[in-house]
Amino acid sequence: MGHTLEQFAAKAHDILAADPGPGGRQKVRALVEEVLSDEAFVARHLGDDVPERKILFEDPQLGFCILAHVYQGARESKPHDHGPTWAIYGQARGETLMNDWALVEPASETKPGKVRHVRSYPLKPGMAHVYNEGDLHSPRRDGPSASSASRAPIWTESSGWPTRRSERTGGPIP
Numbered sequence: 001m002g003h004t005l006e007q008f009a010a011k012a013h014d015i016l017a018a019d020p021g022p023g024g025r026q027k028v029r030a031l032v033e034e035v036l037s038d039e040a041f042v043a044r045h046l047g048d049d050v051p052e053r054k055i056l057f058e059d060p061q062l063g064f065c066i067l068a069h070v071y072q073g074a075r076e077s078k079p080h081d082h083g084p085t086w087a088i089y090g091q092a093r094g095e096t097l098m099n100d101w102a103l104v105e106p107a108s109e110t111k112p113g114k115v116r117h118v119r120s121y122p123l124k125p126g127m128a129h130v131y132n133e134g135d136l137h138s139p140r141r142d143g144p145s146a147s148s149a150s151r152a153p154i155w156t157e158s159s160g161w162p163t164r165r166s167e168r169t170g171g172p173i174p
């Protein structure tokens with residue numbers, strides 16, 4: 001069955017309105033995986049003409065956003081969290097190596113925080129992962145996939161675009 005952005009957003013809204021916590025986010029993660037299995041949806045919203053970061057939908061009542069990220073080449077982010085917000089990364093094409101980190105020393109006014117690597121795991125097309133408030137992680141994309149340019153995930157992220165620095169690590173919140 002084909003998905004529209006409007007249907008996806010409405011289902012995510014209904015889920016999060018009923019359960020805004022981690023349980024609801026897991027249900028939205030499953031929805032993201034379902035939507036990413038729709039090749040027409042992926043082609044429509046994650047094509048080569050999509051910029052690196054594009055807001056596809058912003059919920060006026062709950063404040064979450066659905067974003068598309070399209071990367072044409074290799075890219076690696078430093079360990080970060082999303083501050084007081086959460087994110088769901090869903091892989092549409094290509095592969096992203098995700099890394100989880102544990103906080104060793106919080107950031108101070110004069111120095112960044114220190115982290116310890118916990119684990120690495122791939123996000124492959126059709127997979128999604130929830131990052132709750134404070135979950136330290138970093139994505140790495142090694143370049144285009146064999147079949148097309150590597151495209152970063154559709155995100156479902158609360159509270160729009162976080163632009164402050166992480167209080168835990170001192171790094172920017174993407």
